Amino acid sequence: MSEFSHLDKEGKATMVDVSGKQVTHRTATARSIVVLPSEVLEKFTADDIQTKKGSVFQTAIIAGVMAAKKTGDLIPLCHPIGMDNCNISIQINEQQEVVIDCTASITAKTGIEMEALVGASVAALTVYDMCKALSHDIVIKETKLIEKTGGKRDFKRA
Template sequence: MSGFSHLDDQGNASMVDVGAKQATRRTATARSIVALPPEVLAKFTEDDIQTKKGSVFQTAIISGIMAAKKTGELIPLCHPIGMDNCQVTIRLNEQQELVIDCTASITAKTGIEMEALVGASVAALTVYDMCKALSHDIVIKETKLIEKTGGKRDFKRA
């Protein structure tokens, strides 16, 4: 009807039936960019930010992985799937912004891109939560899919 996979013939929300699909190897990488104000950047030393709550990056990495594992519970029509692997990395780019990448993989009948997107998003939110005592002028600028493999088609952002 509409071309949307999560709508049935009457336009109602519907989970996609993946029962007849073949399991294939699937990977996805998503990225969130976080702009930090000077007072937060001033706390950046030795590839991390330490606060009274602890290591910002290590906490964000753990929260991103935990969130990716719960994607099927958070996104209503997303299939609950396991993951073969999930990696979250955080680095400072040339513009002095945090670049948070979440890469997830699985061999399954359905994709893993939502898990990567949720992982990157929650890691960014965790950075905000851990640094908000220093400044509320933290901006999560964007979250986007960088690439995915497996399924109907591969995707790679230019």
């Protein structure tokens, strides 16, 4: 009936059966971009923003990793998996945007891209939460998969 992996032949929601898949090493990197207004950016010192709540980027990294570990609890048909690794980096680019990259990896029968996407997304939401006292004019511009390896096919955004 459908080419969507989470629909059965009757069109009903279903978890994908991965029992027949091969165990492979899988990695995925996702990116979220947050646009901060100047009144927030001027609080940027050295490599982070300090607020009354603490270090913005360090808190966002911890939140992103914690969220990635709970992806199976958040996304209804996503398999609960134990990640081998999750690494989040946060930089300010030339356009003065906060660029959050989350790279996750696992050796398993199913992928890791949802964990990377959730990790980057929650890190971005944490930046928003920690900076909203300074301004609500914060935009989470985008979240996207940058690259994935392992499984049925690899993907790399141009």
